[in-house]
Amino acid sequence: MTGTCVYDVIIAGAGPAGMTAAVYTARANMSTLLVENSQPGGQMTKTEAIENYPGYRHILGPDLSREMLEHSVKFGTEVLNGNVEEIKDDFPYKTVLVDGYPYQAKSVIIGTGAKHRSLNIPGEKELSGFGVSYCAVCDGAFFEDLEVVVVGGGDAAVEEAVFLTRFASKVTVIHRRDELRAQRILQNRAFAHEKIEFIWNHTVEEILGDGMVSGVRIKHTITGEESDYPCVGVFIYIGMDPLTSCVNRLGITNENGYVLVDENMKTSIDGIFSAGDVNEKMLRQIVTATGDGSIAAMSAQHYVDYLEEKLQTEQEVKEHDNASY
Amino acid sequence: MIEVNKKNFTEEVLQADKPVIVDFWGPSCQPCLTLMPEVEQLSHTYHEQVKLVKLNSAENRKLCIQYRVMGLPAFLLFKDGEVVKRISGDSLTKDDIEALINESLGVSHY
Numbered sequence A: 001m002t003g004t005c006v007y008d009v010i011i012a013g014a015g016p017a018g019m020t021a022a023v024y025t026a027r028a029n030m031s032t033l034l035v036e037n038s039q040p041g042g043q044m045t046k047t048e049a050i051e052n053y054p055g056y057r058h059i060l061g062p063d064l065s066r067e068m069l070e071h072s073v074k075f076g077t078e079v080l081n082g083n084v085e086e087i088k089d090d091f092p093y094k095t096v097l098v099d100g101y102p103y104q105a106k107s108v109i110i111g112t113g114a115k116h117r118s119l120n121i122p123g124e125k126e127l128s129g130f131g132v133s134y135c136a137v138c139d140g141a142f143f144e145d146l147e148v149v150v151v152g153g154g155d156a157a158v159e160e161a162v163f164l165t166r167f168a169s170k171v172t173v174i175h176r177r178d179e180l181r182a183q184r185i186l187q188n189r190a191f192a193h194e195k196i197e198f199i200w201n202h203t204v205e206e207i208l209g210d211g212m213v214s215g216v217r218i219k220h221t222i223t224g225e226e227s228d229y230p231c232v233g234v235f236i237y238i239g240m241d242p243l244t245s246c247v248n249r250l251g252i253t254n255e256n257g258y259v260l261v262d263e264n265m266k267t268s269i270d271g272i273f274s275a276g277d278v279n280e281k282m283l284r285q286i287v288t289a290t291g292d293g294s295i296a297a298m299s300a301q302h303y304v305d306y307l308e309e310k311l312q313t314e315q316e317v318k319e320h321d322n323a324s325y
Numbered sequence B: 001m002i003e004v005n006k007k008n009f010t011e012e013v014l015q016a017d018k019p020v021i022v023d024f025w026g027p028s029c030q031p032c033l034t035l036m037p038e039v040e041q042l043s044h045t046y047h048e049q050v051k052l053v054k055l056n057s058a059e060n061r062k063l064c065i066q067y068r069v070m071g072l073p074a075f076l077l078f079k080d081g082e083v084v085k086r087i088s089g090d091s092l093t094k095d096d097i098e099a100l101i102n103e104s105l106g107v108s109h110y
Helices: A016-027 A041-046 A063-073 A136-143 A154-165 A183-191 A245-250 A285-324 B007-016 B028-044 B063-067 B092-109
Strands: A006-012 A030-035 A077-082 A086-087 A094-098 A101-110 A114-116 A147-151 A170-174 A196-199 A202-207 A215-220 A226-230 A233-236 A240-242 A273-274 B002-004 B020-025 B051-056 B074-079 B082-090
Touching: A006 A016, A006 A094, A006 A285, A016 A030, A016 A041, A016 A063, A016 A101, A016 A285, A041 A063, A041 B028, A063 A077, A063 B028, A077 A240, A086 A245, A101 A147, A136 A233, A136 B028, A147 A154, A154 A170, A154 A183, A154 A196, A215 B092, A240 B028, A245 B002, A273 A285, B002 B007, B007 B020, B007 B051, B028 B051, B028 B092, B082 B092
Parallel strands: A006 A030, A006 A101, A030 A077, A101 A273, A147 A170, A147 A233, A170 A196, B002 B051, B020 B051
Antiparallel strands: A086 A094, A094 A101, A114 A240, A202 A215, A215 A226, B020 B074, B074 B082
């Protein structure tokens, strides 16, 4: 099936990577379809203040999400709400299955991002929404004058622990190591805060509570000693898992599930590019996602030019052959 | 969509003559705000069968505590004044809410 309905590029995921890619491809007059199954902005929509995106000393995640989306739409990006189920390496055009419906494109950019990781321990699922949360900005206010714990030691854990002090009477960060992984500036804020305490070298084994969270069962990583720690809220920030179910069959991910790309955001498959948190990379930030997105867009543009030229040449050769009979 | 609060909750939710789905939202819950237009749309589409109302959690803490809502967004399905099903979490989509509506219709047939 060829003809009118082939996009120059389909972008899977409207986070900062995908939306930036769309700004670039649409602005370069490529027909661009941006597919998102949830809210444009990705993880940005779940954070409150962003302080390290250049040009904005302080901007709300939802506001930056909206700005980026409007920016890409301004240049002609078509936005589709749907779930990208599979990306297929067909020739000459890629097929992208969205809610069972096949869309075709000359190139594809994967920008599906990552999703918060679960602890996968007893009580976590059962008490989700009853004290277990993955979104401090959404749920923090329910814990006014109450005691909560934050599980994790990275940027998100420490940043949200500080945020939660606005509401909670005490915030305890439980971390499995004896030091934080978070950026120094965040660590300093947390260490200086009188409401924040730390429990080092402990893992959370179970979330306790009958209908509501009443505490966590923790275990010392060295001695193995277990104890119960009371709290009414548990905020889990132990990292992310890449969202790659739509590319599982392509064999472009590493053992941790992240997509492998070169410095031009090319995967091992011609015409399929990948950008942002879904990629194996050193730093997962909005600013690196947007950088990836622009590079992926440029690579996609080069590929589409190459593909069109190739198809044109093949067509001419065919016509020439036919003519010489 | 009707905005419910402690004053009209009994009348609009508990004493309603059809299934009611209460959308617990909050002003700083971005997933809630983003879902809202779609929920509004669903409330129009299904207005004959199901009543969809919204409740601002920031202004109605007691109702949240009463119904053990501690995570947003949360959608509680009420039937004859009782909670019969609830869904919550920041990854809820329009499809999840539509599934809850369909479930409420199934429930109402018994």
